[in-house]
Amino acid sequence: MLYLLKKNTLPFSIPPIFKIFGSLWKWQKMRESRGWEIHYVGVKENDILLCAATLQSLQVYRGYKLFMALRGFLVDYHNEELLRFFIQNVKAYVNDNKCLYMKIDPYISYQPHDIDGNAMPNGKKEDGLIALFEEYGFVHQGFRTYHDDEFEPRWISVLNTANTTEEEILKNMHSMTKRNIAFTKKNNIEVCTLERDQLSILDDVIRETGGRKNFHSQNLAYYTSMYDCFKEHFEAKAAYIYFPTYITKTEGEVLNLSAQIDKLEIACAQNPDAKKKTNQLKDLKRQQEVLKKRLCEAAELQREHGDTLYLAAAMFLKYDSEILYLFGGSYEKFHQFKGSYAIQWDMIKECINRKIPRYNFYGISGNFHEDAEDYGVYLFKKGFHADVVELLGDFIYIADPKQYKQYQMLRKIKHKILRR
Structure with a gap:
């Protein structure tokens, strides 16, 4: 029998598949220090943890709260029965805790791409997963191709x-x-x-x-x-x-090139028509000039910034x-x-x-x-x-549309005032 586990602390025993839960807990502790309330929820069957999530909430308007599930749930997103059960119960949980709206961005790929960013021709899209979330009132925020400070990156x-x-x-x-x-x-x-x-x-x-x-x-x-x-x-x-190491090594390279240049100059003097050696000599002299220039720059930077x-x-x-x-x-x-x-x-x-x-x-x-x-x-x-x-993208669930509309209107007014 599946049931929702609500706790104020981490689950007592976490299976290996949920090792990342500890990482999420650390993120939540940072948020907690900034005034956020942390909620740990999960689903257990016969004392086995099947899925979990950390929810963060913050009062934003008249006692109503913003809830966030950063990078989504720790769940097998293709186990439809489990996912549906979890979404239903998470919604019920946040609604019981005066949710105004909730944001979630599942950490799962939407469709495969090549290294140039082109979608793979026969790659599967996770449109069914988007439809499932929307079935429960979570509105997909679109396929963003720009940075937005309000959201985590949709592309990685x-x-x-x-x-x-x-x-x-x-x-x-x-x-x-x-x-x-x-x-x-x-x-x-x-x-x-x-x-x-x-x-x-x-x-x-x-x-x-x-x-x-x-x-x-x-x-x-x-x-x-x-x-x-x-x-x-x-x-x-x-x-x-x-710089002590950098300059010593570069000086050694200059001396090494000088020795090679001396040998080639003798060879070229003995055989002026040897074009290959003449070109080699020119190349080595160019390299030496570059290194000497670097030594001058390094000496100047060392004087200005010290040894490191x-x-x-x-x-x-x-x-x-x-x-x-x-x-x-x-x-x-x-x-x-x-x-x-x-x-x-x-x-x-x-x-x-x-x-x-x-x-x-x-x-x-x-x-x-x-x-x-x-x-x-x-x-x-x-x-x-x-x-x-x-990645799949961001979703917003609006628990109280009337209050949310008023909240957004006041938020816009506040931002206009602050920009003046």
């Missing part, structure tokens, strides 16, 4: 790292991405894990990137809260140059099922050092070495035209040969 970019090697992953990458990763190796661009008292490095990078690319950035308190809440699952990374120069930073959540890249940024004036590529490759290698099956680059807009606002972000992730995943 995912790299499959199951049963593969670093060499195989590199082989599939775009040539430019491979060159940039090779550049970071050759130039000793290093990657470190940021400790709690170093999170200001992440904050500074994200603030600079957000100001340049016009997106809202969080603050240091947010990153610290994430660190404290997610503990071993949280990781912040930074790419940096340590941070280039880029990013924030991740790590689980046995996936590594999730939440967001990152880099300093535009140090773009030539490719710090973001060093960080991504470092984390992808960890994914492979720990046998974690997927590396989630997370949000893209779903607009794959060159004039799209985030086209550069999409190309960056595509360069690693990440797959395009279109």
